[in-house]
Amino acid sequence: MSRRSLTRRAFVVGSVAVAGGAAFGVYMLGKPHDNPLEATLGPGEAALTPYVRIDAQGVTLITPRADSGQGVAHVQAAFLAEELDVDLEAVRVDPGPPGAAYWNTALAGEAAEFTVPSGGLMRDLAESALGAAMKVIGLQITGGSTTVPDQFVKLRAAAASARETLKQAAAARTGVARDALRTEAGQVILPDGTALPYGALAGDLAGVAVVQDVALRPPSAWRYIGQPMARIDMVAKCTGTQTYGIDLEIDGMVHAAIRLNPAQGGAMTGFDATRALQMRGVQGVVAVTGGIAALADNTWRAMQAAEAVEVDWGPAPMPATMAQHWQALSEAFTEDRRDSRKRDDGDVETALAGGEVIEAEYRAPYLAHAPLEPVSAIVRVDDGKAEVWTGTQIPRFVQKNVARIAGIDPEAVTLHAQMMGGSFGHRLEDEVVRRATEIAVQRPGVPVKLTYSREEDMTHDFPRQIAMARLRGRVAEGRVEAMDLRVACPSVMASQMGRQDMPVPGPDSQIVAGAWNAPFAFPHHRVTGYRAPELAPVSSWRSVGASHAGFFHNAALDELIHAAGADPMEERLRLCSDPLARKVLEAVAEMSAWTGPLSAGRGRGVALTTSFGVPCAEVIEVRHTDAGIRIENVWVAAEVGLVVDPVNFENLVQGGVIFGLAHAMNCEITYEGGIAEQANFDSYPGMRLAQAPKIAVRGLENGAALRGIGEPPVPPAAPALAGAIFAATGLRLREMPFSRFIDFA
């Protein structure tokens, strides 16, 4: 890959003296004065995020980006270690000193610093929703697929500068020329073998000019990048010593549990807490937006008390039945609701005018995010300031919303980001923090810890968008000739940003993500997005629009290929128009030894979706047993430019495939009278270990840009499974979850 094209000319390296050492980081060229930190920092404080601090204690990576399970902090530490010549295990990772002024403002600085990568979601957004909203969404997904690409150059550049500056400090101290020095294992080594630990040199750094424009090491010299690494959070997570947000305790804290109107978004019109207030340990019941919260000396007692409150509820501001939700989508395929037509090859209308037209309709349901850790937040409001402890991917919004509810300045809100027990997009919303703040303002000075029950969390999630597609297509002479795919759904971006009071102008390319950019060239190919009105409020769910539109496009293509009498793999290979995507398809064909139909009762399906700039292909093999469909094997390949850590990569890809399969199999949120009918994992089961297939993974490195892998394995899973079920049973599945139509073993 042309890693050199990611030139560090785009950045200047900054070095700032800190107590007992120095901090190194990168700004965007031309932006240093936009960094809001400069105005608020005391002398000697660093204004770079993320950055590396070198002091007497050694090397610390300061990164405010909380980790939801993808090993992002670990990968960033590896980038640092690569250029700084420290052992990976010796890099400490710190979210920044809690309470220090620069931590707060650094969050805002992060948005100002955000750069637009050249592909995928960010490019789509840049085209469709310029301005503040884009920056904000960029900030939102930093925990996922954009963090690694973003930091790949920046952190290595900062580390390379730090290394050379340390050598310069050693040169000044010893009189040996910098060129004659080398570095190893956190030390500068003199020609005579004398070793000066970085920590011992840290005090000299303030007097040394930072060494700029250090060339990054070529891939052939890498020690960590590309090698299997031991994740730095692994031991803690396997010994029960990792503290998540839900585990945190603050002195003097009171526990709170919430009960919101079961009808999503409905009002609370009155309550009687008499019985709850008599329960043991209960310290009060207060009103919050849309519900009540009970306060107690223990999580369980608070939850019991919340249940015991008698509450009057208002109606839900959404259609009463699922039939009405689907009806609204079905009525959205109109010219005045047309949102985008980003693909229009050939002449679809003429091509479909004569002969047999193949038509079909597809559906994707609402889905909860349901990370295994229910959401929680601790908030203390006092004396014109607030402190917040929570796991979040939107620190800047949290700061703003807490400030608004508490009636204070955003700068007066200090956020302590916590480790998250999963997110999948759930922590891109901040309802739990807003509710906790509403309670906290009613208990000034008291840290209020609000923990959602699983039921409150699942039924008040803002789910993945509901979506519908209509296909008209044509085949001729054994080939796919024309595809006209129309996709209708509410705008997830408008819904999500609307809760942050941010308008999203222009079309929402997520409606057609993974479909309009499908890497296939049919003679006639058109993809149109239609914006349905908002029904239930919706939010970004792992892989966002590609989670529905990637399914629709692949499923539609399968129908046309079948009608043409062609092979799903061969015809895709013939039609594939993107060389990188073709290599991904070829990889799964080879890995699975694809040979066409299998023996009776077995079937294979294939799908390819490009999302977040990553073409990802999957072949899935199923067996039709007496107990139902058994998913036996998955072969998956993805083009990511560079596999930073093959072990973590394999884990994330396998997890993404399972996430896609689990929801396609048996998950949906349905609303009756605005009330979610699934509240816990008994009715939202997902996949269990016994159902997990063997999953063979291959990462390809033919592309020029480094890409994240959090989302891309999700979209192809559902259509590849549908294709496999069709091959095994003859049943064509056009609507998720498939458990509505067939059993899974």
Add this chain to the structure above:
Amino acid sequence: MKFTVNGVRHEADVEAEMPLLWVLRDELKIKGVKYGCGIAQCGACTVHLDGEAVRSCQIWAEDAEGAEITTIEGLGTAEALHAVQAAWIARQVAQCGYCQSGQIMQAAALLAGNPAPSDAEIDAAMSGNLCRCGTYPRIRAAIHDAADRLREA
């Protein structure tokens, strides 16, 4: 109630029906045991009660009276890992890690009673433990790895 957790005797003055999960987490501040569902559907709260893997969200305080309880913290530590934890680390199983305390406690109980489980036995023992991150392929491998370690030990 009186009971022993990780070898230490504890007394807690709680309601008879408070789930052991919350006694451990909120009264004794033992946080390795996790809340995921509260209704025996996820296994995040798995602990050993008199040697058996149980869902602590389903055990009333009064039913734990006099019991010997082991949580993930008592299974092993970073300095003295249990074979299952060592295998989990070697196989780099965790993503978010939130389910893993329960997965590890369930696997340790399985291996204590069955030193060489087949895939089918692993399926049967482990399918009550939900992992939303989808680490199942690594969990399966780590259990076989842990069985090997225990046999060699």
